[in-house]
Amino acid sequence: MKPADLLEQHAAAWQAATRHPFLDSVREGTLAPQSFATWLVQDYLFVTDEFTVQAHLLPSAPRYAQNLLIRNVAALEAELTWFEAKAKELNLSLSTAPHSVTAAYGTFMKTLEQRPFAAAMTATWAIERAYLQAWQSALPGQPIYREYIERWTNPGFASFVEELEQTTALALGSGGADKEAEAAFLEVAELERAFCDMAWSPGDRSLPRSQKFPGSA
Numbered sequence: 001m002k003p004a005d006l007l008e009q010h011a012a013a014w015q016a017a018t019r020h021p022f023l024d025s026v027r028e029g030t031l032a033p034q035s036f037a038t039w040l041v042q043d044y045l046f047v048t049d050e051f052t053v054q055a056h057l058l059p060s061a062p063r064y065a066q067n068l069l070i071r072n073v074a075a076l077e078a079e080l081t082w083f084e085a086k087a088k089e090l091n092l093s094l095s096t097a098p099h100s101v102t103a104a105y106g107t108f109m110k111t112l113e114q115r116p117f118a119a120a121m122t123a124t125w126a127i128e129r130a131y132l133q134a135w136q137s138a139l140p141g142q143p144i145y146r147e148y149i150e151r152w153t154n155p156g157f158a159s160f161v162e163e164l165e166q167t168t169a170l171a172l173g174s175g176g177a178d179k180e181a182e183a184a185f186l187e188v189a190e191l192e193r194a195f196c197d198m199a200w201s202p203g204d205r206s207l208p209r210s211q212k213f214p215g216s217a
């Protein structure tokens with residue numbers, strides 16, 4: 001099995017994870033400010049968990065994956081700093097309780113430490129690949145979201161995701177964990193969809209449209 005086979009065999013689940021009204025509204029500029037704020041704060045909490053889990057994967061990762069995984073950990077740490085700056089700009093508090101979906105995603109990621117490396121690597125790739133594709137669907141997007149869209153659609157990020165795919169292919173190539181890798185892939189797809197749903201919840205959408213983009217006041 002190759003990573004591309006997973007995308008092909010689970011095209012519907014993957015589509016649901018990466019084509020979402022949340023990103024359509026980022027593209028169209030119709031997103032409620034509260035939805036964006038919820039997304040930003042919860043994504044910060046998500047990356048906090050992802051960073052911890054990825055750091056834990058390092059010591060037992062195969063030699064061929066170590067350099068890439070170290071760069072992933074470094075990129076996630078830089079992303080935390082970036083989110084902290086954005087939150088400050090927009091006057092959003094990051095000391096918020098995780099939403100149940102964010103908590104579930106964190107719990108899932110923690111289990112990767114106990115799974116075969118091929119499954120953990122497949123999930124690591126799928127998590128980043130999902131964001132690449134989801135944010136590509138928001139292109140060109142509204143100017144207020146430009147920096148966000150560019151973060152996950154720039155060529156450097158795309159080639160990083162490509163490297164993750166190649167390393168996942170190597171891990172799968174050593175054999176024996178296809179079923180576990182497939183399960184992890186499907187869990188990522190479902191959690192990514194749920195994460196977008198969370199930001200795009202009817203409760204959030206019903207907030208007054210007149211409210212300005214956070215920080216624009």
Ligand code: HMH
Pocket residue numbers: 043046047127128130131192195
């Ligand atoms: C929910 N998935 C989610 N947030 C992210 N920041 C990424 C993937 C990419 O790191």
